[in-house]
Structures are given as C-alpha cells and as structure tokens.
Amino acid sequence: MDQEQARRWLRTALDEARAGLDEGGIPIGAALYGADGALLGRGRNRRVQDGDPSAHAETDAFRAAGRQRSYRGTTMVTTLSPCWYCSGLVRQFGISRVVVGEAETFHGGHDWLAGHGVEVVVLDDAECAALMREFIAARPALWNEDIGDE
Amino acid sequence: MDQEQARRWLRTALDEARAGLDEGGIPIGAALYGADGALLGRGRNRRVQDGDPSAHAETDAFRAAGRQRSYRGTTMVTTLSPCWYCSGLVRQFGISRVVVGEAETFHGGHDWLAGHGVEVVVLDDAECAALMREFIAARPALWNEDIGDE
Numbered sequence: 623m624d625q626e627q628a629r630r631w632l633r634t635a636l637d638e639a640r641a642g643l644d645e646g647g648i649p650i651g652a653a654l655y656g657a658d659g660a661l662l663g664r665g666r667n668r669r670v671q672d673g674d675p676s677a678h679a680e681t682d683a684f685r686a687a688g689r690q691r692s693y694r695g696t697t698m699v700t701t702l703s704p705c706w707y708c709s710g711l712v713r714q715f716g717i718s719r720v721v722v723g724e725a726e727t728f729h730g731g732h733d734w735l736a737g738h739g740v741e742v743v744v745l746d747d748a749e750c751a752a753l754m755r756e757f758i759a760a761r762p763a764l765w766n767e768d769i770g771d772e
Numbered sequence: 773m774d775q776e777q778a779r780r781w782l783r784t785a786l787d788e789a790r791a792g793l794d795e796g797g798i799p800i801g802a803a804l805y806g807a808d809g810a811l812l813g814r815g816r817n818r819r820v821q822d823g824d825p826s827a828h829a830e831t832d833a834f835r836a837a838g839r840q841r842s843y844r845g846t847t848m849v850t851t852l853s854p855c856w857y858c859s860g861l862v863r864q865f866g867i868s869r870v871v872v873g874e875a876e877t878f879h880g881g882h883d884w885l886a887g888h889g890v891e892v893v894v895l896d897d898a899e900c901a902a903l904m905r906e907f908i909a910a911r912p913a914l915w916n917e918d919i920g921d922e
Contacts (some may be wrong), residue, residue: 634813655889670904674835675835675839681831684825685826691922705919707860707861709860710856713856714922715857770842772841
C-alpha cells in the first residue's frame with residue numbers, strides 16, 4: 623500500500639494511544655479502515671480504564687466498528703505489533719491488511735498473519751516506539767499483565 | 773484432566789449457550805475456571821444481543837473474570853471449538869487448558885493450541901453439537917457473519 627496513506631492512518635491510532643496514556647492506561651491505539659478508506663472504528667487499550675483485560679486496542683477498534691458483513695479490503699492499523707489474541711482476530715475475520723506502527727518493543731503475530739495471506743506493513747515509527755519504550759520502563763508489571771507475561 | 777469434572781464444567785458453558793439462544797443470539801457459551809477449580813467468569817456470544825462482534829463466548833467469559841495477574845492453571849471451557857480469535861486469546865494469556873464441547877460443526881484453532889503446549893480436551897458432546905447444528909441450519913447468514921465467512 624501507499625506509505626503516505628499508511629502513515630496518515632497511523633496518526634489516528636497514535637492519537638488513541640496518547641489518549642489512553644493521558645487516562646493512565648496502556649498507550650496502544652488502533653483503527654479499522656474500510657476498503658473505501660472510510661474510518662469504520664477506532665479504539666485503544668482499556669485494561670486500566672475499564673478494568674477490561676479483553677479490550678486490547680485492535681479489539682476495541684473492531685468492536686467500535688460494530689457488526690460488518692465482510693472485512694474484505696479492510697485495514698487494521700495499530701501502533702504496536704498485534705499480540706496472538708489480536709492477530710487471531712485479524713485472521714478469523716479476514717481483515718485484509720495490517721499496518722503496524724512498530725514491532726521493536728513487542729513482536730506479536732504479524733509474521734504469522736503475513737504467512738496466511740494478510741498484507742502486513744511495518745512502519746518502524748519512532749514515536750510509537752518511544753511511547754511504548756517509556757511506558758514499559760515506567761510500568762513493567764502493568765505491561766506484563768497486558769500480554770499475559772509472568 | 774478428569775472427564776467427569778470436564779463434563780460438569782461444560783454444563784456452565786452449555787447453560788450460557790442456551791441463555792444466548794433464548795435471547796435470540798448465537799448459542800455458544802464459555803466459562804473460565806481457576807487453577808483451584810473456582811469459577812472466574814462465564815459468558816456467551818453477544819453479537820446479536822449487544823451488537824458486539826468482539827463478544828465471542830470465550831472472550832466474554834475472559835472479560836467477566838476481570839483483570840488477573842496470571843492464567844497459569846486456568847481452564848477455558850467452551851461449547852464449541854475456539855475460532856482463531858479465541859484461540860489467540862488462550863495462547864497470548866497462557867491459559868493452561870481448553871475443554872471443547874464439540875468440534876464437529878466448527879473446527880477452530882484447538883489443534884494449534886495443543887501444538888503450543890495447551891492441554892486440549894474435546895468432549896464430543898451431543899447436546900452442544902445438536903444446539904449448533906440446529907442453529908446453523910436455521911440462521912446460516914448469522915453464523916457466517918460470526919466467523920467472518922462470506
């Protein structure tokens with residue numbers, strides 16, 4: 623895909639991540655875009671805010687998009703490489719493309735998705751990486767909880 | 773694990789599935805049990821009831837259990853083989869065991885989980901299978917929507 627468009631869409635996810643940080647939450651954001659480029663849903667990690675461990679950013683954006691008959695041609699944009707849970711979401715629902723802000727602070731299932739026909743774009747975005755690096759350094763226990771790491 | 777206990781726990785998930793059917797929803801239920809056998813959370817598919825495509829039964833049970841520091845020793849009991857989304861949930865959070873009511877009407881990611889160290893028990897439960905078989909025959913479009921199948 624067009625890298626300019628990918629970076630533009632990433633801003634939406636990054637805005638969500640920053641809003642989450644401002645709320646005392648885990649700074650990961652996501653957005654789901656339709657095949658026509660329309661924003662279908664946006665969301666962020668809500669573990670702290672809602673006490674909801676299932677509300678990873680990608681799932682929150684997917685939920686916000688509501689019921690859809692097809693995900694063909696859609697793009698999930700996320701500030702961080704999707705974990706197995708969110709990668710499974712992408713694979714099960716046939717989301718066509720994943721734009722990943724960064725995969726440096728956490729390497730999830732994006733290679734697995736690429737091996738199953740999903741178009742994966744990793745942007746190596748410095749802002750996304752800095753946000754997570756600072757968060758992980760400041761709150762390691764909360765981060766480990768969010769990815770089920772003891 | 774003890775098959776008697778697995779079947780006893782499956783009743784909780786089956787009660788959830790039936791409650792979902794009574795509400796006009798998709799009849800899949802789940803429950804998360806702790807290492808000590810305590811019920812941590814129970815839930816059901818809420819796509820129709822809440823208009824929430826992210827509320828698969830396993831995710832709903834996981835959400836109901838709230839934030840947990842560790843999932844070591846926990847068991848996810850589900851009336852139906854978990855899809856990739858719910859299988860990803862199990863893998864990411866290190867849920868130790870999955871009890872599957874049936875994998876006849878839908879074959880999800882339980883073999884993948886077994887290959888990644890999760891203990892998987894498939895019960896071939898006739899009631900679970902009948903519930904899904906009748907539902908799929910009655911509402912094929914809704915079922916396809918729930919698993920992202922066009």
